[in-house]
Amino acid sequence: MYPATSKRLFICILAGLMLLTLPSLARAADTLQITDMTGRKVSVPLNPSRIVCLGPGCLRLIVYLKAQDKVVGIEAFEKRFPGGRPYYYATPALGKLPAITPGGVPAINNLPDLEGVLKVRPQVVFATYLQKAKADQLQSLLNIPVVVLSYGPFASFDKVVLDSILLAGRILGKDQRAQEVVKRLEGWQADLGRRGQEAKRHAGAYVGGIGFKGTHGLESTDPNYLPLRWVGAKNLAATQGKTGHLMLDKEQLLGLNPEYVFVDGGGLALVAADYDKKPEFYKNLRAFQEGKVYLLHPFNWYTTNLGTALADSYAIGKILEPEAFQDVNPAAKADEIYVFLVGKPVYATMAKRYGPLGSTPSFLKKAAK
Structure with missing residues (x-):
C-alpha cells in the first residue's frame, strides 16, 4: 500500500512540476493511441526521448531496439546483479544512470518508488509483469503513460514477446529495427x-x-x-x-x-x-x-x-x-x-x-x- 496523505501530496506536486518542464502527454502535438499487452488503451507521446523500464526483461527489449539512449533511470536490481545478462554487459553506460526503484522479483506487480521514477522525468514508463489494474493505478499516480510489455509464460518464447518488441518499436520511432529483430x-x-x-x-x-x-x-x-x-x-x-x-x-x-x-x-x-x-x-x-x-x-x-x-x-x-x-x-x-x-x-x-x-x-x- 502506498502510504500517507503527505506523501501522496508530495508526489502530486512533483508530478505537477513535471508537467511544466516536459512536453506532457496532454499537450503533446504528436501522440499515438496504442493497446498494450494487457489490452489497455494508452495515449503516448510519439518517439519520446525520456523513458524508464520496470520489471524483469523490460530493459532488455529496449536494448534490442537500440533505444537505450532514451533510458533515463534503471532499477537498482540491474546494477546490483549485472552478471549473466548480455544486454547489460553490452551497454555499460546504463549502469551510470540513477537507480529509480529497487526492482527484482519482489517488485513484480507492485508499485515502484514513485518519487524515484518522477525525479528522472520520464515521458513514458514501460513495464513487464504488471497486471492491468495495477498499471492503471500506476499511471494515475504518476500522471505518465504506462505501457505494459510481456514475455508470456516464464522461460518461454511466446509470440507475445515479438508483439511487445513491435509495440515498443512503434512508440519509440524504431519500427524498422523492431521488424528486423522479430x-x-x-x-x-x-x-x-x-x-x-x-x-x-x-x-x-x-x-x-x-x-x-x-x-x-x-x-x-x-x-x-x-x-x-x-x-x-x-x-x-x-x-x-x-x-x-x-x-x-x-x-x-x-x-x-x-x-x-x-x-x-x-x-x-x-x-x-x-x-x-x-x-x-x-x-x-x-x-x-x-x-x-x-x-x-x-x-x-x-x-x-x-x-x-x-x-x-x-x-x-x-x-x-x-x-x-x-x-x-x-x-x-x-x-x-x-x-x-x-x-x-x-x-x-x-x-x-x-x-x-x-x-x-x-x-x-x-x-x-
Whole structure:
C-alpha cells in the first residue's frame, strides 16, 4: 500500500512540476493511441526521448531496439546483479544512470518508488509483469503513460514477446529495427528447427541446474526447455507428465538415466558441490559414465534472455547432431546473435563467468585428473 496523505501530496506536486518542464502527454502535438499487452488503451507521446523500464526483461527489449539512449533511470536490481545478462554487459553506460526503484522479483506487480521514477522525468514508463489494474493505478499516480510489455509464460518464447518488441518499436520511432529483430529471432528459430528435422533422431537429454526463484542443483529442470525444443531433442523431463519448472528427486533422475546431461551455468556451483558430496550418485548416471555432460549458459535470468537461449540451442545441436550443425561454431554463433541483439560480442564475458558453451564442466575435469 502506498502510504500517507503527505506523501501522496508530495508526489502530486512533483508530478505537477513535471508537467511544466516536459512536453506532457496532454499537450503533446504528436501522440499515438496504442493497446498494450494487457489490452489497455494508452495515449503516448510519439518517439519520446525520456523513458524508464520496470520489471524483469523490460530493459532488455529496449536494448534490442537500440533505444537505450532514451533510458533515463534503471532499477537498482540491474546494477546490483549485472552478471549473466548480455544486454547489460553490452551497454555499460546504463549502469551510470540513477537507480529509480529497487526492482527484482519482489517488485513484480507492485508499485515502484514513485518519487524515484518522477525525479528522472520520464515521458513514458514501460513495464513487464504488471497486471492491468495495477498499471492503471500506476499511471494515475504518476500522471505518465504506462505501457505494459510481456514475455508470456516464464522461460518461454511466446509470440507475445515479438508483439511487445513491435509495440515498443512503434512508440519509440524504431519500427524498422523492431521488424528486423522479430525477423532475425524467427529466422534463427526456424534454422534450428530445419536442422533438427534434417538430423536423425537422437537419444534423450536432460537439463539440470535451471534457476527458478533462486539457484538449484541438477534436480531442477524444465519439461519445455526452449533450447532442447528448438532442435527437436527428446527432453526426458517431459516424460514426467508435468509442465513448468520441475524439481525431481535423485531416484527419479536415476530412473531417467539420460545419455546426455546439460548443466545450466546458473546452478553449476551447486551441482559441483553436490558432486563432491555424493560422487557415487553421479557415477551411476549414464551421461556421467560416458562423459556426455556439457555446460550451457543460463538464460532464465530476470526472465528470458532470448539471445542466450538461442546460443544454447545451437550448442546443443552441435553436440547431439554434429552432422546437421557441422558448419556451426557455438562461440561464433553466440556472438553473431549478441552483436545483432545487443550491439557487442559479449560471448567471451559470458564464457569467463560460466565457462565455454558446450564444454565439459570444470568440476568434472578436476575429478578426472
